[in-house]
Amino acid sequence: MRVYYDRDADLNLIKSKKVSIIGYGSQGFAHANNLKESGVEEVVVGLRPGSTSTAKVEAAGLTVMDIEEAARFGDVVMMLTPDELQRQLYADVLHGSMKEGAALAFAHGLNIHFRLIEPRPDLDVFMVAPKGPGHTVRSEYQRGGGVPCLLALASDPSGNAKEIGLSYASGIGGGRAGIIETSFREEVETDLFGEQVKLIVDLMYEGGIANMRYSISNTAEYGDYTRGPRVIDEGTRERMKTILADIQNGRFTTEWMTENVAGQASFKAMRARAAEHPLEEVGERLRAMMPWITEARLVDRSKN
Template identity: 30%
Template sequence: MGWAEIGGCLVRGQEMCLGKTRNLCSRRTHLSIHLYITLRSINRIVMASQRSSRALRVALRQASAPRVQQRTFVSAVNAASRPSVQPAQKAIASSFVQQTRGAKTVDFAGDKEKVYERNDWPHDKLLDYFKNDTLALIGYGSQGHGQGLNLRDNGLNVIVGVRKDGASWKEAIQDGWVPGKNLFEVDEAIQKGSIIMNLLSDAAQSETWPRIKPMLTKGKTLYFSHGFSPVFKDQTKVDVPNDIDVILVAPKGSGRTVRTLFREGRGINSSFAVFQDVTGKAEERAVAMGVAVGSGYLYKTTFEKEVYSDLYGERGCLMGGIHGMFLAQYEVLRENGHSPSEAFNETVEEATQSLYPLIGQNGMDYMYAACSTTARRGAIDWSKRFKDSLKPVFEDLYESVRSGKETQRTMEYASRPDYRQAFEKEMEEIRNMEIWRAGKAVRSLRPENN
């Protein structure tokens, strides 16, 4: 057995498991080999179930992307019939198979919404629809990278516009974009394009708008992947011309995820919206663009709702709120004599590596039913107290987003001359928190890292 430093404390053990550890003492932790083997077996079962579910989703969504091997419905149903898949999951899958192609109405907890799927846009139809268009992608960050490569692989006429010889220009060249052929400076790309995909950062969109707006002439379509700039135009000064279509496709994930799911033949969920419809065809074009950039399913929303929910979620359960809860729970455990490894395992490791994936796969009711009576009773009771305590905070947060306070804060922060230095200082402070130093050591002991 070896020793590892976790949060400044020495911990002894052979390997780190995904769940709880046993035989814990205040400063040294002997990790149970028996529990590790048991949890590895459980994890294999869970992963098998996830693979079966993924296989079914792949078959149902049938990617139109080139160079991606399609799975058949037969193989998907065979995979779904394996013992590792719950009967309820198979029933849901069956009802999905019977649904028709194209737009469908889906009941989301009693609220019926129209959902669009890419099966209604086979590859030949997509190519024909955009045969007279040049898609000018402005900016080559996370979304620009993922969406741009997907468009190119789909065979569409897409060009990239970025600052010559900058970091994005060099990255684009590494990805196979050719200067003078499909890689240009921003002004030239906009002039060549019929659909202008403004995928610059929020701050950069505001900064470059006076230069970009005059080039958005009648007949062009302006495309966003986030409603921030036009919705908060009083702060961003992004006032779109009134004689062009303005649309949005917002993938529910990073550009890397957009690209990965496309290459796997699946497709990311995205929302789409129309801000301005001059031609009467803006919605159809938004759906087509959503499919072209790699979406599997598209949900209709508005620019306002997209940006409100996005900013709210990032500050809440997706990042800010969950980080705050991690810190609070960890600190209380440490103040009561628990070791860094135990505090991190009970706060972050077990949540992210074991429980959250199961909740995402099967829902919260499944998680409650799968745990012990002791855990179940306590979790259900305390969830109500947490909800009552946290709801006022979330109400304040939503109002801060809707009123534009969060936008103003973001714009002021991003415009500071020392923005990058200030951001790096904040990141260094987070990296040096005991909880995340402990986490680095815990991650190094995971089975896949040994």
């Protein structure tokens, strides 16, 4: 796992560019404001006429342009509209409006990996994908930290796409936590699978399933409705009933007490195997890049 930090990025590179943020949802809000505060003087937000986000952008001291104008303006154009809108938006507006030799950027790889968008051959195409929701990208930046970002390249006609991507990621705070080099394929597969199966437990804990679905992308919400029942199906329910029955009839307690009489040999062997699993090693490294996870932790092994 190759990880880059602010020391590996030239922030002046993105500061010298005109940057167009297309969309002002959770990520658009964070990217635009973080870049501005990192010293990128020419940041604009591209919105459709009559967008309800216009007032929010202007209140933040940012410039609003219609999307076609923003596409012509940007040396770097970051696409932060919902996945399902990007293909048509690129075909109708960006393809014909973007500067020759500009860079087209994404925060999720779906449309590029599955070739729903086929960018012009003169465009650099890269991805900077923060591994957290936009409000966390913004709040961590404001407190002097950052959210780790994934960086991937799809096209590099300028020969400078990676450096621009690193600089952009640094500008939104990613270089403070770590910029992880990956591919569009890996980002898409892990992101879609992770959102559909994990179901973002913290959001559910905070406000229920409806709260979680409000907070995730439309793509992930669709995956929840259509793939969730294939994970938790009638077979799963029947197996859960069997486990509950083991508890109710005392079978589990008898098994556990027998294990203790035998000196916990099987239990300790299972614990040792689990501790050596790659998930533990990789998870420890990733959590170290996200300090906000541990600030309010329930378990502190030095105390409890």
